[in-house]
Amino acid sequence: MTPPISPTEQPTAPPIPVPTEENMQGTSILTGIFGDNPYFQAGFGLMGVGVGLTALRQGLALGSTAIRRRMLVSLEMNNKDHAYEWFLVWMAHNASTSSQKRAAHTWLRSHQLSVETAFEQRSNGSSSALFRFVAGPGTHWFKYHGAWIQMNRERETRSMQLMSGTPWETVTLTTLSRDRHLFPQLLTEARDLALKGQEGKLVIRTAWGIEWKQFGQPRRKRPLHSVVLDTGVNERVEHDVRAFLARRQWYADRGIPYRRGYLLHGPPGSGKTSFIQALAGSLSYDICLLNLSERGLADDKLIHLLSNAPERSFILIEDVDAAFNERVRMSDDGYQSSITFSGFLNALDGVASGEERIIFMTTNHLEKLDPALIRPGRVDLNVLVDDASPTQAKTLFIRFYGESDEISKEDIDRMGQQLEELTAMEMRQGRRISMAALQGLFIRNTVQEAVAGCRELFVDRRT
Numbered sequence: 052m053t054p055p056i057s058p059t060e061q062p063t064a065p066p067i068p069v070p071t072e073e074n075m076q077g078t079s080i081l082t083g084i085f086g087d088n089p090y091f092q093a094g095f096g097l098m099g100v101g102v103g104l105t106a107l108r109q110g111l112a113l114g115s116t117a118i119r120r121r122m123l124v125s126l127e128m129n130n131k132d133h134a135y136e137w138f139l140v141w142m143a144h145n146a147s148t149s150s151q152k153r154a155a156h157t158w159l160r161s162h163q164l165s166v167e168t169a170f171e172q173r174s175n176g177s178s179s180a181l182f183r184f185v186a187g188p189g190t191h192w193f194k195y196h197g198a199w200i201q202m203n204r205e206r207e208t209r210s211m212q213l214m215s216g217t218p219w220e221t222v223t224l225t226t227l228s229r230d231r232h233l234f235p236q237l238l239t240e241a242r243d244l245a246l247k248g249q250e251g252k253l254v255i256r257t258a259w260g261i262e263w264k265q266f267g268q269p270r271r272k273r274p275l276h277s278v279v280l281d282t283g284v285n286e287r288v289e290h291d292v293r294a295f296l297a298r299r300q301w302y303a304d305r306g307i308p309y310r311r312g313y314l315l316h317g318p319p320g321s322g323k324t325s326f327i328q329a330l331a332g333s334l335s336y337d338i339c340l341l342n343l344s345e346r347g348l349a350d351d352k353l354i355h356l357l358s359n360a361p362e363r364s365f366i367l368i369e370d371v372d373a374a375f376n377e378r379v380r381m382s383d384d385g386y387q388s389s390i391t392f393s394g395f396l397n398a399l400d401g402v403a404s405g406e407e408r409i410i411f412m413t414t415n416h417l418e419k420l421d422p423a424l425i426r427p428g429r430v431d432l433n434v435l436v437d438d439a440s441p442t443q444a445k446t447l448f449i450r451f452y453g454e455s456d457e458i459s460k461e462d463i464d465r466m467g468q469q470l471e472e473l474t475a476m477e478m479r480q481g482r483r484i485s486m487a488a489l490q491g492l493f494i495r496n497t498v499q500e501a502v503a504g505c506r507e508l509f510v511d512r513r514t
């Protein structure tokens with residue numbers, strides 16, 4: 052049993068050891084054990100080295116950040132900007148031709164490549180696929196006019212661009228601060244190279260979500276005279292477009308929205324689309340092709356697309372009657388599968404702005420169109436592009452065979468005359484032939500076969 056503690060005998064704190072000769076002797080024993088221990092000393096040394104290295108690393112990181120800030124300059128481009136596309140074209144071009152252009156550009160051999168497929172149209176109309184290898188996501192180096200530039204291409208795989216569904220990408224170029232003047236030079240070179248590829252060509256764009264994106268490679272422009280329309284039709288439309296383009300200030304002074312709508316109506320294969328494309332080419336305009344029946348296209352997107360078309364472009368809406376045959380439907384997954392008619396009218400009227408807007412619409416069935424759609428302001432010029440008239444048939448025939456060495460000019464004219472008379476006679480009997488059918492006939496047959504073969508291609512006007 053423990054004896055009870057009396058109030059006077061409170062437990063006291065243990066005395067603090069005072070260094071005496073005896074316990075000093077103990078310390079020197081410890082020092083003896085650890086101080087002389089090579090393992091312990093090595094551990095201490097290693098710890099010191101570790102701390103030193105960490106400090107050095109942090110110092111270097113801070114130093115490099117400071118140096119980067121002061122001595123380097125970076126330029127970021129993302130794939131929403133035109134410069135990004137232009138740079139990739141430039142990069143593909145220079146990476147493949149660097150051996151010839153070594154003085155200006157040198158690319159270090161890269162191990163991370165991306166392929167870009169381009170379709171090149173040959174003069175005979177066929178096309179071939181070309182593969183270009185460009186620097187893929189990662190870090191690459193190239194030398195541009197004597198300056199080394201680091202290129203870092205990054206792809207964001209976790210999030211996509213909301214409307215177009217493509218991943219976000221950025222390219223960051225870094226070089227010495229003193230070489231910063233090379234950036235505008237490089238981008239100008241890239242822009243000129245990209246635009247040179249489109250020179251003399253027609254660019255077609257389609258809607259991707261709420262954006263317009265180039266569709267395929269730029270196409271060879273079709274000469275306007277190669278589309279043979281009835282007398283005066285071509286000139287009427289071309290003159291109207293040119294007059295409109297010359298009157299921007301006139302519209303601005305009167306506060307009238309600077310836009311014009313055209314409707315070309317007529318049977319299939321009469322040359323409506325070909326003419327619009329040729330006209331765009333002759334004015335150096337692009338085409339923005341809008342499909343009103345496209346899945347997911349809703350009224351708000353349509354308004355956005357029509358008010359944000361790229362400069363110098365015709366908006367082309369084909370078969371405008373087809374989009375409203377069926378009223379708004381919802382697909383199984385809840386997507387609105389077509390726009391509403393009133394939404395379309397609102398989009399055509401758009402927000403009044405000084406921006407130029409030219410819309411071309413085509414239809415095979417004028418009678419199906421709501422009068423609200425073709426009222427002035429929405430459609431300013433309504434033109435019939437019909438089946439082949441006798442003169443058109445003859446002109447197309449001469450265009451196809453006129454330069455043949457096998458047959459004299461007189462014979463060509465005589466046969467053209469026969470075709471003209473044949474077409475006139477068939478038309479009087481209520482029969483018709485499309486320009487597309489004539490073109491097909493002329494492609495397949497020799498000049499002698501063409502006139503004879505033509506008879507079978509006329510069809511009843513009501514079919």
Ligand SMILES: Nc1ncnc2c1ncn2[C@@H]1O[C@H](COP(=O)(O)OP(=O)(O)OP(=O)(O)O)[C@@H](O)[C@H]1O
Pocket residue numbers: 277278279280317318319320321322323324325326369413414415447486487488490
């Ligand atoms: N007037 C024409 N002159 C020259 N070629 C024509 C003409 N009309 C049609 N063609 C030829 O016929 C083909 C079809 O023409 P296009 O697509 O322009 O006709 P479309 O009137 O727009 O037809 P659709 O109403 O079916 O869209 C093209 O290859 C084109 O070269």
